[in-house]
Amino acid sequence: MGDNDFREARAKNAEKLLDVRNLEIQFKTKNGYISAVEGLNFSVHRSELLAMVGESGCGKSVTSLAVMGLIEHPGRVRADRMELAGVDMTRSSPEEIRRLRGAQMSMIFQDPLTSLNPLFTAGHQISEQFLTHVPGCGRGEAKRRSIEMIRKTGIPRPEAVYDSYPHELSGGMRQRIMIAIAMCCNPVLLIADEPTTALDVTIQAQILHLMRELVVEYETSILFITHDLGVVAEMADRVVVMYAGQIVEEADVLTLFHKPAHPYTKGLLHSTIKVQDAGSRLEPIPGAVPSLRQLPSGCRFHPRCAYADDECRRRRPELVEVGLNHYSRCLLFPRRENVA
Amino acid sequence: MNMEEKKAIQTVKRERSVVYDIPCLLIRSPSGMLGFIIVAAAVFVALFADVLVPYSPDAINLVAMTRPPAWSNGGSSANLLGTDVLGRDILARILVGSRISLLVGVFSVAAAGFIGTIFGIVAGYYGSWVETVIMRVTDAFHAIPLTLFGMVVLAVVGPGMITMIVVIGITTWPFYARMIRSEVLSLKNQEYVKAARTLGTSSVMTMLRHILPNVMPSFIVVSTLSVANSILAEATLSFLGLGIQPPLVTWGIMLADGRNYIATSWWISTFPGIALSTTVLGIMLLGNWLRDVLDPRNQGLG
Numbered sequence: 001m002g003d004n005d006f007r008e009a010r011a012k013n014a015e016k017l018l019d020v021r022n023l024e025i026q027f028k029t030k031n032g033y034i035s036a037v038e039g040l041n042f043s044v045h046r047s048e049l050l051a052m053v054g055e056s057g058c059g060k061s062v063t064s065l066a067v068m069g070l071i072e073h074p075g076r077v078r079a080d081r082m083e084l085a086g087v088d089m090t091r092s093s094p095e096e097i098r099r100l101r102g103a104q105m106s107m108i109f110q111d112p113l114t115s116l117n118p119l120f121t122a123g124h125q126i127s128e129q130f131l132t133h134v135p136g137c138g139r140g141e142a143k144r145r146s147i148e149m150i151r152k153t154g155i156p157r158p159e160a161v162y163d164s165y166p167h168e169l170s171g172g173m174r175q176r177i178m179i180a181i182a183m184c185c186n187p188v189l190l191i192a193d194e195p196t197t198a199l200d201v202t203i204q205a206q207i208l209h210l211m212r213e214l215v216v217e218y219e220t221s222i223l224f225i226t227h228d229l230g231v232v233a234e235m236a237d238r239v240v241v242m243y244a245g246q247i248v249e250e251a252d253v254l255t256l257f258h259k260p261a262h263p264y265t266k267g268l269l270h271s272t273i274k275v276q277d278a279g280s281r282l283e284p285i286p287g288a289v290p291s292l293r294q295l296p297s298g299c300r301f302h303p304r305c306a307y308a309d310d311e312c313r314r315r316r317p318e319l320v321e322v323g324l325n326h327y328s329r330c331l332l333f334p335r336r337e338n339v340a
Numbered sequence: 341m342n343m344e345e346k347k348a349i350q351t352v353k354r355e356r357s358v359v360y361d362i363p364c365l366l367i368r369s370p371s372g373m374l375g376f377i378i379v380a381a382a383v384f385v386a387l388f389a390d391v392l393v394p395y396s397p398d399a400i401n402l403v404a405m406t407r408p409p410a411w412s413n414g415g416s417s418a419n420l421l422g423t424d425v426l427g428r429d430i431l432a433r434i435l436v437g438s439r440i441s442l443l444v445g446v447f448s449v450a451a452a453g454f455i456g457t458i459f460g461i462v463a464g465y466y467g468s469w470v471e472t473v474i475m476r477v478t479d480a481f482h483a484i485p486l487t488l489f490g491m492v493v494l495a496v497v498g499p500g501m502i503t504m505i506v507v508i509g510i511t512t513w514p515f516y517a518r519m520i521r522s523e524v525l526s527l528k529n530q531e532y533v534k535a536a537r538t539l540g541t542s543s544v545m546t547m548l549r550h551i552l553p554n555v556m557p558s559f560i561v562v563s564t565l566s567v568a569n570s571i572l573a574e575a576t577l578s579f580l581g582l583g584i585q586p587p588l589v590t591w592g593i594m595l596a597d598g599r600n601y602i603a604t605s606w607w608i609s610t611f612p613g614i615a616l617s618t619t620v621l622g623i624m625l626l627g628n629w630l631r632d633v634l635d636p637r638n639q640g641l642g
Contacts, residue, residue, distance in 0.1 A: 068538050073468040102540030115531040119553045128549070129539060181539060191538075 017221045018044040018067065018189055021081040025062050028074035034292045036062050036075075037245045041319075044189065049215060049222045051236035051253075053229065053268065057289045059245040060225045064191045067223070068107055069097035085188050103133045105189040106182035111198045112174035116166035122177045123162030126150065129184035149180040154210060172203035176210065183214055190214075191223045196231065208235055229272050233257060238325075241265050244290055244300040247319060251326040261328035263305045299331060307332055365633055372629025378622025386438045393432040398587045401427035406605045422607040424597055430607060433589050434615050440590040441616070444504055445571040451509035453563050456516025461547050461555070463517065464524025475521065482514035486573055487580070494582040504583055508573050512566065519562060523555045530554075557631045564627025568620035575616075591616045 023040040026033040037059040044050045052060050066077045069089060082089045084104060089097055109115045116125060123146050130142035137145075143162070150158035153176040166174055175195060182190055192211065196204040208231065215222060224235060232239055232253065239256045241249040241264065249262040260266045267285035287304040290296055299317050302308040311331055319329045366373050385392065407423040408415045409430075415422060421430040463474040490507045497503050527533060533550050541549070575592020577583035579599075584590050591612040598609025 070534070070537055098540050098542060100540070101538055106540075107535070107538035109531050109535060111531055115535045117532040117536070117550050117554070120549075128541075132540060132545075178535070181535075 015046045016043040016083070017046045017048075017085055018223070019081060019083040020067065020079060023063070023066060023077070023079040023082065025059070025066050025071060025075060025077050028076075029293070031293070033076070035245060036292060037066070040245075040247060042240050042247065042250070044221045044223050045238075046188075046221055047215065047219045048237045049212075049224055049235055051224045051226060051232040051239045052242060053227060053232055053239055054242035055227060055289050058242045060242055061193055063242075064107065064193055064223065064225055067191065068101060068105065069094065102129060102187070103185045104187055105191065106185070106187045107191040107193065108175070108178045108182050108195050110194040112171050112178055113198065115178050116174055118166055120165075121162065122164050122166060122169065122174075123147070123150075126162075126177065126181050126184060129181055133185045145184075146180075149184055150177070152183075152214075153177070153180045154206070171199055172206065175199060175203075175207055179207070179210065179214070183218065183220070186218050187220060189223065190220050191225070193225045194227070195224075197226070197228070204231075211235070229268060241268070244295065245292065246300065246329060247327070248301065248329045249327065250319070251323070255323065255326050259323070259326075261322045261326065261333050262301075262330045263307050263332070264301050267304075299329075366629075369629055369632075371625050372633075375622045375625025375627075375629060378618060379626050382438055382442060382619045382622065385435050386442050389435040389439060393429075393435050395429045395432045397428060397433040397436040397589050399428060399432075403427065406601065406608070408605070409607050409611075421611045422605075424594075424608045425601060425605070430594075430611050433594055434591070434612055437589045437591045437594055437612065438615065438619070440501060440584055440588060441571050441574065441592065442619070444501060444508070444574040444584075444590075445567040448505045448508035448512070448570040448573075449563050449566050451505060452513040452566070453516050453559065455509070456513035456518075457520050457552075457555070457559060459513070460517040460520025461524055461551055464521040465528055465543070465547055465551060471521070474517070478514040478517045481510065482518075484511050486511040487576060490573075490577045491580065491582055494577065499582055499585050501584060504574060504577060507577075508570050512570070515566070516559070516562070519558065520555050523558055524551055527551050527554050556634060560627050560631045560634070564623045567623050568616075571616060571620065 020043065021041050023037060024035055025037040026035050040059075040063060042050070042052075052063065054060050062071065062075070065071050066079075067082065067084075067089075071077045079090050084100065087100070087104075089100070092100075116122065123143065126146035126149055127139070127142040130137045130145055131139070134142075147158045147162050150161055155161050155173060155176055161169065161173065161177070166177075169177065179195075190211075195211070196207050199207060211222065212235065214220060224231075226232060236253045238252050239250070240247055241256070241262065243264050249256065249260065249265045251259075251261070256265065257269065260269060264285070267283070270283040271285060273282065285304055290300060290303070296303050296313075298314050299305070299308065299312045302312040305312065309332075315331060317329045317331045319327045320333070322328045322333050366376055401423065404416070404419060404423050404427040406425055407419050407427070409422045410417050410420045419429050419431070421434070423429055424433070459474050459478065463471040463478075486508065489511055490504075493507050494500075494503060528551065533546060536546050536550050571591065574583055574590060575595055578590055578592040579596035584593060586593065594612035595609045595616075598605065598607075598612075601608055
């Protein structure tokens with residue numbers, strides 16, 4: 001329990017580094033605008049690793065792109081506030097946000113095989129960051145610092161890798177290079193969009209370990225987007241669970257795994273293989289994420305929910321606090337303490 | 341080549357810039373070498389035609405009218421490739437004619453490629469109304485028939501090489517704009533372009549550093565093919581009497597000159613035709629080789 005208290009205290013007192021209020025992301029279709037994400041409130045605290053979990057198509061990736069200011073036509077973004085380290089990005093010009101990218105916030109992607117430009121050496125692509133964002137940084141200086149960054153990501157013989165083209169490097173190496181590029185300017189926020197999904201399990205573990213090290217060394221906060229609950233358990237301080245463009249549950253990682261308060265979160269947990277339950281069947285969540293064009297009435301999860309009743313079909317649940325810093329969007333919770 | 345040599349070459353490549361590799365890479369690619377030799381020869385000939393030709397290309401010799409090539413019956417070693425209906429030496433005319441044909445071919449492609457690439461990249465990258473506007477303008481230009489437009493412009497402004505280059509450039513750039521735009525549409529969704537943007541790279545830099553180099557391979561291949569078309573367009577307009585005017589000589593004019601005599605004096609248009617297709621082949625081979633060499637993914641394979 002002591003650990004829990006500590007986490008709670010920390011969560012309560014933590015300073016908000018990224019604070020997003022009432023974020024709505026819409027995309028234009030033939031039948032007018034549809035919302036990929038709506039009414040999203042979340043924040044990432046300093047030196048925290050916030051995991052954003054959900055199935056494909058629930059709005060995780062567009063949320064991260066919206067934070068980066070990279071939603072383009074035919075999409076549009078509205079938010080009451082989107083504050084990064086005290087700067088409200090909803091009031092910044094595109095050029096000001098561009099300056100923040102790479103310097104204050106940066107991003108790594110799912111597929112390291114395609115995130116590097118095939119025509120330039122790895123070193124060239126790291127150096128470019130120093131040349132772009134560090135005023136007065138010359139080529140020699142940039143090279144020296146790039147090699148230092150490569151070394152920090154745990155790659156042996158950084159000088160040789162500096163001169164290598166992406167196709168000459170393995171997936172894990174490329175992801176390390178991507179991390180090196182993202183961390184160059186010591187950003188306060190790193191968004192990692194499923195950074196280990198395309199990698200071998202052993203390499204995954206190495207990359208996750210590297211990211212944890214960097215969080216500690218640079219005091220960078222990470223918004224970690226994933227659908228792998230194993231990774232969440234290992235990495236995250238806090239978790240936001242998304243479903244069909246909404247947050248359905250938000251809690252610190254221990255609470256989420258031990259006392260999930262939303263049937264969807266439970267479903268996700270039951271869909272994960274556990275060694276101690278060997279022999280028992282997995283309980284997958286039936287069905288798929290609803291189309292954003294035809295959202296169900298009432299609770300968006302009710303067609304797939306084992307506990308849904310008539311009220312769930314009619315009434316839209318709000319995100320309510322069900323415990324200390326623990327929020328859930330479920331009508332059943334107030335009535336049944338533990339839905340499972 | 342054994343493994344050690346290969347390794348040695350790769351090490352050398354690491355240490356030196358690509359410029360030093362070119363001879364080494366050429367030797368390893370027979371088709372690239374052939375293309376290089378043909379293009380080098382064509383350029384050499386164009387530069388030094390005055391020194392190389394035994395006769396003035398305009399010298400009329402009525403005694404030696406429609407003389408066949410030296411190796412056939414009635415041929416003379418004085419005119420290796422024979423003479424045309426006015427007794428002008430075919431070889432001399434081919435050598436001198438290479439100048440304008442090459443200039444028009446290369447410069448009109450360069451002009452069209454330059455305009456087309458800029459518009460194509462901007463349209464593909466920005467999308468939305470920018471793309472709509474640029475692509476509709478492109479369509480409008482694409483609808484202009486080269487020959488008709490050429491006839492009007494050349495008739496109004498007067499024939500000339502620069503005018504010809506402008507005419508061919510204006511009517512062919514939409515082709516590049518469309519091709520480049522479609523390339524950019526797929527490139528801009530590549531993760532490394534997205535990644536560049538998440539790292540704060542400006543739009544202009546993204547286009548220059550990440551998109552332009554990656555459309556170059558297709559551009560090189562297409563533009564080398566287009567040099568051939570431009571040379572032929574020049575021939576067409578010259579044939580109609582609106583392009584390059586005699587006494588200047590181009591391969592197109594020579595082809596046109598020999599058209600009426602193809603049944604009796606085949607050499608008048610055949611040899612300029614061979615010169616034209618050989619040059620075009622050489623440019624294409626060189627273009628293909630260049631595309632492979634410029635792509636670092638192909639290193640060690642080329």
